[in-house]
Amino acid sequence: xxxxxxxxxxxxxxxxxGYLYSWRFTGRLLIINDVKxxxxxxxxxxxxxxxxxxxxxxxxxxEEGPFSKVFTRICEGLAGEGDSFAELWSEGVKxxxxxxxxxxxxxxxxxxxxxxxxxGDIEEQKKCFARINxxxxxLLSEAREExxxxxxxxxxxxxxxxxxxxxxxx
Amino acid sequence: MEKEDSFEMIFRRFPEEYRHCIDILxxxxxxxxxxxRVKAEGYxxxxxxxxxxxxxxxxxxxxxxxxxxxxxxxxxxxxMEELCSGYIxxxxxxxxxxxxxxxxDNGSIKHxxxxxSINIRKGREVIGCSRSxxxxxxxxxxxxxxxxxxxxxxxxxxxxxxxxxxTLSEKGKRVSVVDERSELCAVYKGVPQYDVGRRTDVLDGxxxxxxxxxxxxxxxxxxxxxxxxxxEEDVAVIKEAVSSGVGVLTSIHGMSxxxxxxxxxxxxxxxxxxxxxxxxxxxxxxxxxxxxxxxxGRRIDA
Numbered sequence: 001x002x003x004x005x006x007x008x009x010x011x012x013x014x015x016x017x018g019y020l021y022s023w024r025f026t027g028r029l030l031i032i033n034d035v036k037x038x039x040x041x042x043x044x045x046x047x048x049x050x051x052x053x054x055x056x057x058x059x060x061x062x063e064e065g066p067f068s069k070v071f072t073r074i075c076e077g078l079a080g081e082g083d084s085f086a087e088l089w090s091e092g093v094k095x096x097x098x099x100x101x102x103x104x105x106x107x108x109x110x111x112x113x114x115x116x117x118x119x120g121d122i123e124e125q126k127k128c129f130a131r132i133n134x135x136x137x138x139l140l141s142e143a144r145e146e147x148x149x150x151x152x153x154x155x156x157x158x159x160x161x162x163x164x165x166x167x168x169x170x
Numbered sequence: 171m172e173k174e175d176s177f178e179m180i181f182r183r184f185p186e187e188y189r190h191c192i193d194i195l196x197x198x199x200x201x202x203x204x205x206x207r208v209k210a211e212g213y214x215x216x217x218x219x220x221x222x223x224x225x226x227x228x229x230x231x232x233x234x235x236x237x238x239x240x241x242x243x244x245x246x247x248x249x250m251e252e253l254c255s256g257y258i259x260x261x262x263x264x265x266x267x268x269x270x271x272x273x274x275d276n277g278s279i280k281h282x283x284x285x286x287s288i289n290i291r292k293g294r295e296v297i298g299c300s301r302s303x304x305x306x307x308x309x310x311x312x313x314x315x316x317x318x319x320x321x322x323x324x325x326x327x328x329x330x331x332x333x334x335x336x337t338l339s340e341k342g343k344r345v346s347v348v349d350e351r352s353e354l355c356a357v358y359k360g361v362p363q364y365d366v367g368r369r370t371d372v373l374d375g376x377x378x379x380x381x382x383x384x385x386x387x388x389x390x391x392x393x394x395x396x397x398x399x400x401x402e403e404d405v406a407v408i409k410e411a412v413s414s415g416v417g418v419l420t421s422i423h424g425m426s427x428x429x430x431x432x433x434x435x436x437x438x439x440x441x442x443x444x445x446x447x448x449x450x451x452x453x454x455x456x457x458x459x460x461x462x463x464x465x466x467g468r469r470i471d472a
Contacts, residue, residue, distance in 0.1 A: 054245075121247050
């Protein structure tokens with residue numbers, strides 16, 4: 001009876017382990033989706049209200065989501081000794097997400113998104129956002145594909161491992 | 171914020187390596203400071219009542235670009251109209267002229283890039299400079315008399331207009347200002363940076379002809395003020411204002427009434443639209459009122 005209970009625990013733990021390990025793929029999707037939404041808001045504010053970047057960053061820093069902290073850092077940088085929006089963006093992304101579930105190349109890709117923002121007229125901002133949206137779509141598509149492929153694989157691996165251990169014990 | 175403090179605040183927005191260049195000036199020199207010129211691959215030059223002084227730090231091309239971007243709140247797109255006019259107005263009413271490579275589109279300036287130099291001019295107002303001529307501007311019933319301020323450039327027309335507006339507004343008149351080039355009121359984020367009075371409404375950055383009609387219809391002013399008339403459109407809209415019962419206070423470049431009679435606004439003089447002509451000179455100092463004439467051209471300030 002005790003053995004059966006231990007086996008059930010092992011299977012449950014391996015299931016939990018698989019779920020937690022594969023959560024990183026969900027986490028990546030959440031982060032990239034959040035930055036996509038925030039850039040959509042930024043684009044709307046720039047195109048229709050002509051709000052300045054400091055004002056937009058201040059508003060976005062108050063919203064929910066993993067990227068809000070990046071905008072808080074940017075606000076502090078723009079008000080203080082920070083030099084350019086692109087540098088502050090890159091620094092902010094690397095500080096917040098270098099230890100997150102994002103892969104290194106994904107962090108690098110996101111860090112480069114701030115380049116060109118605020119530097120030209122509206123036409124140049126439109127081109128910037130077109131480039132940003134293309135890059136974000138690529139990152140999202142990669143993350144979705146990875147998620148659908150690897151999540152199930154890791155769940156199966158962990159659960160199979162747990163079952164195998166249980167069988168051996170029994 | 172005091173004008174002096176707001177002028178020094180501009181330098182706090184510079185990149186770190188240039189932020190303290192202004193410290194080469196003594197406190198007395200800072201008070202006399204009138205403008206600062208910054209050139210790409212050049213030095214910051216401070217000019218004013220003390221002469222000129224240059225910093226010992228060279229400003230690189232990238233450095234100047236960063237300075238301009240910071241002055242534009244890292245948002246060049248939000249300041250395109252001002253940028254294409256060649257200047258921006260910042261808090262405190264200070265004006266920053268910006269030079270670079272103009273990108274043209276159908277004969278108009280679409281953008282200025284590759285900034286090459288900037289000129290930061292300290293805004294100044296002279297409260298009370300119209301005190302000596304206030305008695306000529308209202309009739310016995312306290313109604314405003316249409317007034318034209320005349321002088322060559324750089325004699326203080328705008329400063330005088332501003333003080334007249336402030337005084338009349340404080341006396342209870344509803345004043346509308348159409349500030350086409352943001353020189354009279356220096357509006358920054360919706361707030362005039364000069365004291366133009368509690369009852370003054372400002373339409374900033376709008377062409378005089380369109381702005382004056384709009385203000386007459388929307389703000390029911392007792393008098394309307396604008397700077398530097400000279401075109402036929404200006405003549406038409408001034409006549410519209412006068413026929414609506416709104417007083418007109420404005421200025422023009424010129425030396426004499428005879429010269430103006432043959433100009434584009436000659437019709438306004440012939441029809442005696444203006445009841446007061448104020449002539450300014452820079453001698454012995456800027457803002458000196460040399461004579462006041464009535465609508466017939468007779469001197470009344472003796």
